[in-house]
Amino acid sequence: MREELERRVKFGNQHFSVAAEDRPGWQTDRGKIYVIYGAPSEVRRRSLEVGSNPYETWYYLHIARRFVFLDKSGEGNYRLVHKD
Numbered sequence: 001m002r003e004e005l006e007r008r009v010k011f012g013n014q015h016f017s018v019a020a021e022d023r024p025g026w027q028t029d030r031g032k033i034y035v036i037y038g039a040p041s042e043v044r045r046r047s048l049e050v051g052s053n054p055y056e057t058w059y060y061l062h063i064a065r066r067f068v069f070l071d072k073s074g075e076g077n078y079r080l081v082h083k084d
Contacts (some may be wrong), residue, residue: 008035018077029080033058034069040067055081 009026012034014027016025029040040058056078058067070080 004038005035016078018075020065020073020075021077028078030056030058030069030078033080037063037065054078 001059010084012025012028013030014021014025016028016031016034017023018025018028026035041061042058042059043053044059045058046052053067053070053072055070060066063072066082067080068082070081071078
């Protein structure tokens with residue numbers, strides 16, 4: 001279990017860090033969800049479009065959970081805005 005936790009934290013740091021805030025990835029909303037639940041079954045992304053913010057929806061099919069992350073700044077700082 002410890003090795004898996006360390007692997008998830010390392011992955012989070014590599015993929016979800018926010019340089020503008022000097023925050024390691026495991027401390028971000030996406031990183032925390034990744035550390036707790038692991039890799040999502042599916043990820044849907046919407047890129048930056050005029051008048052809207054980019055967002056990601058993560059699906060965990062085996063536990064029937066969904067998490068929506070929104071990047072209000074457009075700088076890669078995705079915040080958890082919905083879960084069910």
